[in-house]
Amino acid sequence: MRYLLLIYTNPTTRPSLTKEQNDALSNDYWTFTKEITASGEMVGGEALTGVDTASTVRVRDGKAGITDGPFAETKEHLAGYYLVDVKDLDRALELAAKIPDVAFGSVEVRPIMDMGDAADASM
Amino acid sequence: MSERTRDPEPVEQLLREHAPRALGALVRRYRNFEYTEDAMQEAVLSAWQTWSASGVPGNPTGWLVTAARHRLFDRLQHEDRRLDKELAAWSPPPTTSALDDELTPLDDDELRLIFMCCHPALADEPRVALTLRAVGGLTTTEIAQAFLVPEATMAQRIVRAKRKIVAAGISFDLPAEESLLRRTEAVLQVVYLIFNAGYANTRGSDVVRVDLCHEAIRLGRLLHALLPADSTVAALLALMLLHDGRRIGRADAAGRLVPLAAQDRALWNREQIAEGVRLVEQVLIDGPVGRYQIQAAIAAVHAEAATAAETDWPQILALYGILEQLMPGPLVALNRAVPVAEVNGPQAGLDILDALTTHPDAATLGHRLPAARGHLLERLGRLEEAAAAYRKAAALCPSVAELRYLETRLHAVDADLRGAE
Numbered sequence: 001m002r003y004l005l006l007i008y009t010n011p012t013t014r015p016s017l018t019k020e021q022n023d024a025l026s027n028d029y030w031t032f033t034k035e036i037t038a039s040g041e042m043v044g045g046e047a048l049t050g051v052d053t054a055s056t057v058r059v060r061d062g063k064a065g066i067t068d069g070p071f072a073e074t075k076e077h078l079a080g081y082y083l084v085d086v087k088d089l090d091r092a093l094e095l096a097a098k099i100p101d102v103a104f105g106s107v108e109v110r111p112i113m114d115m116g117d118a119a120d121a122s123m
Numbered sequence: 124m125s126e127r128t129r130d131p132e133p134v135e136q137l138l139r140e141h142a143p144r145a146l147g148a149l150v151r152r153y154r155n156f157e158y159t160e161d162a163m164q165e166a167v168l169s170a171w172q173t174w175s176a177s178g179v180p181g182n183p184t185g186w187l188v189t190a191a192r193h194r195l196f197d198r199l200q201h202e203d204r205r206l207d208k209e210l211a212a213w214s215p216p217p218t219t220s221a222l223d224d225e226l227t228p229l230d231d232d233e234l235r236l237i238f239m240c241c242h243p244a245l246a247d248e249p250r251v252a253l254t255l256r257a258v259g260g261l262t263t264t265e266i267a268q269a270f271l272v273p274e275a276t277m278a279q280r281i282v283r284a285k286r287k288i289v290a291a292g293i294s295f296d297l298p299a300e301e302s303l304l305r306r307t308e309a310v311l312q313v314v315y316l317i318f319n320a321g322y323a324n325t326r327g328s329d330v331v332r333v334d335l336c337h338e339a340i341r342l343g344r345l346l347h348a349l350l351p352a353d354s355t356v357a358a359l360l361a362l363m364l365l366h367d368g369r370r371i372g373r374a375d376a377a378g379r380l381v382p383l384a385a386q387d388r389a390l391w392n393r394e395q396i397a398e399g400v401r402l403v404e405q406v407l408i409d410g411p412v413g414r415y416q417i418q419a420a421i422a423a424v425h426a427e428a429a430t431a432a433e434t435d436w437p438q439i440l441a442l443y444g445i446l447e448q449l450m451p452g453p454l455v456a457l458n459r460a461v462p463v464a465e466v467n468g469p470q471a472g473l474d475i476l477d478a479l480t481t482h483p484d485a486a487t488l489g490h491r492l493p494a495a496r497g498h499l500l501e502r503l504g505r506l507e508e509a510a511a512a513y514r515k516a517a518a519l520c521p522s523v524a525e526l527r528y529l530e531t532r533l534h535a536v537d538a539d540l541r542g543a544e
Contacts, residue, residue: 001292003292087294088292088293088294088296089242089244089291089292089293089294090293090294090298090299090302092292093244094302111290111291111292113290
């Protein structure tokens with residue numbers, strides 16, 4: 001089953017890291033990515049730039065509105081993701097717990113909808 | 124032996140025993156928990172009618188598996204949409220009622236079912252409801268009654284939980300070795316939640332048919348039979364047996380709570396207590412020391428005292444010392460104040476409680492903290508403060524039985540105060 005592992009971090013609560021710590025964190029990400037690539041579970045994944053670079057689009061009454069940044073009240077924001085293909089939820093949860101940023105923020109585990117089941121999910 | 128009985132009670136018991144086994148075999152074979160569970164519910168209804176009217180079949184589990192499997196395929200054929208990939212894989216539908224080897228129930232099917240229903244990715248309420256239905260064999264109506272919620276609410280809860288199991292990919296496989304402890308802990312948590320829901324709702328006059336304490340004990344026995352080497356499972360079973368064995372003494376004829384010291388010990392279920400004590404002795408010899416082991420040991424020491432005065436308080440105090448290290452927090456600290464007061468005097472107990480009043484989580488203790496303070500203040504002869512504490516406790520108390528008891532204490536203290544004037 002495929003799962004999206006959404007990495008949420010909160011810049012205000014994440015401790016400011018020294019250069020060494022930052023390097024260590026990057027190194028941990030590199031190791032993790034290498035592991036799940038070697039096991040064949042990695043489908044994809046990217047890190048995102050900060051929310052200050054984001055734009056949010058909404059279309060209301062046919063008019064597109066663009067706002068700078070995401071919702072103002074959002075404290076935790078999406079920092080990156082992995083798309084994995086694993087045996088079951090237990091394995092997805094196990095991988096989520098190994099993502100380095102889980103120590104500061106949180107990782108949401110979302111099953112990818114099988115489009116053949118779309119009728120089910122809308123019930 | 125094609126017919127065994129026409130008595131409806133044993134039919135119901137048989138169904139509750141065999142339906143979870145049959146469901147386990149079906150889920151292992153066909154994987155889709157939502158569909159198989161629906162099909163099993165229908166099979167159980169039809170078994171109830173058929174077996175009550177014309178007798179119990181020789182192989183009740185096999186009968187249920189066959190009936191549910193037919194319903195499953197009926198549903199698939201009538202559903203106007205693409206077959207689920209997994210379900211399509213086991214077409215064509217069965218043409219005979221003979222079971223293939225894969226549908227013969229295995230010993231660990233029920234265990235897998237329990238792990239699945241108690242998965243920590245589900246919230247407590249759905250886990251509890253689903254476990255009682257799929258593993259405990261209760262109907263949605265019975266579960267709704269036991270938890271005092273509308274049937275529609277309970278049905279919705281169960282449907283959502285079943286969908287999440289399927290959609291989130293919670294598997295029917297036994298947990299991997301490295302996560303077995305955590306997953307077992309999650310199962311025990313569900314069983315203990317069920318027990319505590321029953322224990323908190325103990326009301327002598329109730330006509331609720333399902334006793335959640337007994338359901339929890341039944342699940343505990345099943346788990347203990349499936350995981351005989353797990354001493355934490357044995358400890359939780361012991362703890363429940365010991366608490367339940369003393370339950371009948373907890374309320375008087377007027378529905379008023381009777382504190383342990385004043386209970387009529389002749390009312391206790393001695394047989395059940397003896398079983399609990401035996402289990403405790405075994406787990407304390409064999410196994411690691413965890414919260415359930417220590418809580419059960421404390422309950423055993425209480426239960427073994429022939430009278431309240433003969434309670435081995437120093438031993439209970441020592442056990443609470445261990446428990447506080449295992450599960451630090453204000454509730455255990457509050458409970459420890461009781462043996463402290465017995466061993467070192469009421470003032471020593473009160474010192475602990477007074478320190479707790481400024482604990483950041485003091486509010487989570489609710490009425491328990493002022494009620495316990497009231498007791499010790501009363502024993503110290505500080506009657507006005509005791510009355511104030513009892514009043515505060517009564518204002519916060521959610522349980523009618525306990526409220527009645529607190530009012531009795533308050534009247535007694537007030538009478539003493541007037542007598543002293």
